[in-house]
Amino acid sequence: MSQEEIPSKSVNPSDACPCGSEKPFAVCCAPVIQGVRPAATAEELMRARFTAHATHAFKFLHESFRGTASKPYVAEENQSGVKWKRLEVHSHETTENPDRSFVDFTAYGEERGEEVVHQERAEFLRTNGSWLYTREVRLGPAPVKSNSPKVGRNDPCPCGSGKKYKHCCLAKA
Numbered sequence: 001m002s003q004e005e006i007p008s009k010s011v012n013p014s015d016a017c018p019c020g021s022e023k024p025f026a027v028c029c030a031p032v033i034q035g036v037r038p039a040a041t042a043e044e045l046m047r048a049r050f051t052a053h054a055t056h057a058f059k060f061l062h063e064s065f066r067g068t069a070s071k072p073y074v075a076e077e078n079q080s081g082v083k084w085k086r087l088e089v090h091s092h093e094t095t096e097n098p099d100r101s102f103v104d105f106t107a108y109g110e111e112r113g114e115e116v117v118h119q120e121r122a123e124f125l126r127t128n129g130s131w132l133y134t135r136e137v138r139l140g141p142a143p144v145k146s147n148s149p150k151v152g153r154n155d156p157c158p159c160g161s162g163k164k165y166k167h168c169c170l171a172k173a
Contacts, residue, residue: 011055018054019047020087033060038131042101042124043092045131050107054084066125066132082116084109090142099126104142 011018013026021028029051031037032044039045045064052060062073086108093102101124109116121138124131151158157168 011051017047018051018084018087020089021047025051033057038129039064041092042126042131043089043103045124045133046089046092046103046105046122047087049133050084050087050105053082053107064131064133066127066134069132082109082111100124101131102137 011025011030013030014024017023017025017028017030019029029048032039032048033052033055039048049061049064052058052064058075059073062068062071084107088106088108090104090106091102093104095101102121103124104121105119107118107120109118119139119141120136121142123134123137125134126132151165153164153166153170155165157163157165159169161168
C-alpha cells in the first residue's frame with residue numbers, strides 16, 4: 001500500500017495502535033499496512049490485519065490473505081458493518097517449519113449496537129519472506145480439557161452406586 005492509500009478510517013500516528021499493543025500506530029501496524037516493511041511474525045501480521053479491519057484498509061486485507069494475494073484488488077462498497085474495537089492475542093505458536101505459525105485470538109467489535117465477538121485459531125504461512133493469512137483452523141474458543149482422569153468402562157462408577165461404570169452411568173454419558 002502506498003502513502004496515497006492510507007486507510008479510509010485514519011488513525012492519528014501518535015495514538016495507540018488499534019491492535020492493542022499500546023505502541024503508537026506510526027511504529028506498530030502502520031508501516032506493515034502501508035507496505036513500508038513486512039510483518040516480522042505471524043502475530044504481527046495478525047495485529048496488522050485486525051488494525052486494517054478497524055481502519056478499513058481493505059486492500060491490505062486482500063494483499064495479506066493467501067487466497068487473494070496474487071489477484072488484483074477491486075474495491076467493494078460497504079465491506080464490513082462491524083466496528084472493530086479490541087483485539088486479544090491468546091497465543092502465537094510456531095511449528096517445526098519456521099514458515100508456518102498459528103495465532104489464537106479474540107476480536108471484539110460492535111454492529112448495530114450489539115457486541116460482536118470473533119474467536120479464531122488462524123494459520124499463517126511465510127512465502128517469499130512475507131507472512132500471509134491462510135485459513136481459519138478453528139472458529140470459537142479453544143476446546144476445554146478435563147483435568148480429571150477418564151473413567152474406564154470397568155472402573156467403579158464415580159456416582160458411588162458400587163456398580164461398574166459400564167453398567168451404571170456410561171449409557172447416560
